[in-house]
Amino acid sequence: MYKQIIRTINAIPPALTLLLLFIALMLVAFPLKKISSRVDLTADQIYTLSTGSIEVLENLDREVTIRYYVNKSDNILPFVLRNYAERVNDFLAQLEQVSAGKVKVIQYDPEPDSDAAVSAELDGIQPHSVAPGIEGFMGLSINCLDQKRVLPFLDLNRENTLEYDVIRKLKEVTLFNRKRVAIYSNVPALGVYEGSEMKLPEWSLIKELNSSYDITHLSGLELEITKDVDVLMLMHPMDLAEGFETAIDQFIQRGGKMIVMQDPLAFSFMFYGQGYVTETVSSSWPALERATGVSFSVTDTVLDMQLKTSLNRGQGPEQLNFILTLDQNSINQEHPITKQMSKLVFASSGYFSGDPRSGIKKTVLAQSTRDSMTSPITQVMDAGKYESEKLLRTFKADDSHYDLALILEGEFPSLVSGKLEAGTQPSQIFLLGDSDFASDPFAGQSMQVQRRHVFYPENDNVSLVLNSVDYLVGNLDLIDARSKTRRSRPLTKMIELERKTEVNYDEHLKRLDQLSERLDRELSNAKNTFSNTLDEPVRSRETKARINDLAAQLKATQTEARIMRRDLRQDIDQIRNKVIGFNLLFSPILVMLFGCVMLSFRHYKTRPR
DSSP states (O other): HHHHHHHHHHSSOOOHHHHHHHHHHHHHHHHTTSSOOOOOOOOTTTSSSHHHHHHHHHHHOSHHHHHHHOSTTTTTTOOOHHHHHHHHHHHHHHHHHTTTSSSSEEEEOOTTSHHHHHHHHHHTTOOOEEOOOOOOOEEEEEETTTEEEEEEEOOOGGGGHHHHHHHHHHHHOOOOOOOOOEEESSGGGGEETTTTEEEEEEOHHHHHHHHEEEEEEEOOOOOOOTOOOOOOEEOOOOOOOOOHHHHHHHHHHHTTTEEEEESSSHHHHHHHHHOOOOOOOOBBHHHHHHSSSSSSSEEEEEEEESSSSEESSSSSSSEEEEEEEOOGGGSSSTTEEEEOOEEEEEOOOOOOEEEOTTTTEEEEEEEOOOEEEEETTTTHHTOHHHHHHHHHTTTOOOSOOOOEEEEEEEEOOOOTTTTTTTTTTEEEEEEEEEEESHHHHHHEEEEEEEEEEEESSSHHHHHHHHHHHHHHTTTTTHHHHHOOSSSOOOHHHHHHHHHHHHHEEEEEEEEHHHHHHHHHHHHHHHHHHHOTTTTHHHHHHHHHHHHHHHHHHHHHHHHHHHHHHHHHHHHHHHHHHHHHHHHHHHHHHHHHHHHHHHHHHHHHHHHHH
């Protein structure tokens, strides 16, 4: 009987078999569509609510209404946005389910001149241009009692941050006592004004902070940090006034939390139209170093060949080893602040060294690889393409890790006396070796979209600061939601092979560069000698011959170096092509092998017996 069934199935034409399979699939799919069940197979569980989001939803003590305005009819939204709208539907359904009914979602289709369109306008949801001459709705209004927060348009480019954006707004409407962050800055993070006119906009970091916290701007002349301040943020502190430093000391002694962004060289003004940095501008805070026991590199920056950044500054692609792109291997994956971060970009970062004083715990959050060294900031300050290439050629790793970001926790001695005073409360200080990293050019892109400021993060730089503020005030539930993005997964094997190839060329290129420099000096000296011996024909002929010989040697050396650098680039390109090609081919080959195994198994099971 069994063999008869198998022969009957094998006799069915392939086209009819496919048709029957399709019909069977539809018969199964349509009933299952009504069942609210899903499986998230992504590596980082990007379609599953984070632990922090679940805690926020489970701890709601009042009902929240989310009005979801999205065009469903007439195909107003493009296909990609319609698909995104369905994913938003699934996400909102999760919120309803996890909150046990405390979150209520109401969906509206705001057709032109409809009641839904009027309701959207009252909620602050404006139509967005989705195609030439076509406007559509796709926004959220989150309401609790008399509190309202709005996401005017759900930008597809910010899908990674959808969970965080919604959970943050949901938490804002249910909390009525916001924490306060006081900010003192020597970089233009808070914007630059001339009178009442804004010359430079504030950084997107400040806008993000302002959405969740009350912000107080400090001038540096304050004699007291008020008790309503929960976190004090100092950006590139320099030459702090004595009275202000005393106020900071009192703030720390009573248990206040602090974030300090130091920097051996602040590039921020250069990127914000202030011209190039012409002198050393370093963050130096000796009192903090004495109190903590942790020193900061005022005159040196970190170079790292494993973390170097590819950048085009207008003269073609460059490899800059003083701009560091940190991956998961250089970021602490255990600490709540950084545990889900995969990319940080630091520019001319300083480093911290030394063991903290007794009673203070140090936790490193970001550090360089061992393929790193330190360099005076004077070599980086005005580094053009030639100087940057020289930093690569003269690089020599010292096999040390350098701490770029860390957090200190415990009871801190006084900044004024240097002694542990009676009654000192435990505190936390978050230290960063760079202040530029939080500026828009390094953190992402800031755009005006239909009169609205929209920030598109390109890394975890802004999240690092936001997470640190949340951690210091005990607001841990938002950290998971913010940090849960599609992680960048660098081809670490490719980077390792590239570095090995560079090392093979390094010694020869250094020798050629040194030879070129020596020949160039000798050629200059010979030319000077020639100009001083024009009245001596014999010596002039000898010097001229020497000049020609040196010029020929210099040209040959430079040509050899140029050919070697070209070969190095070709070898690196070949490695990249091989690794990427292998990755592109491996998956299809694996699928084909699996198919062959299954086909062989099927033939084995159905063979004549």
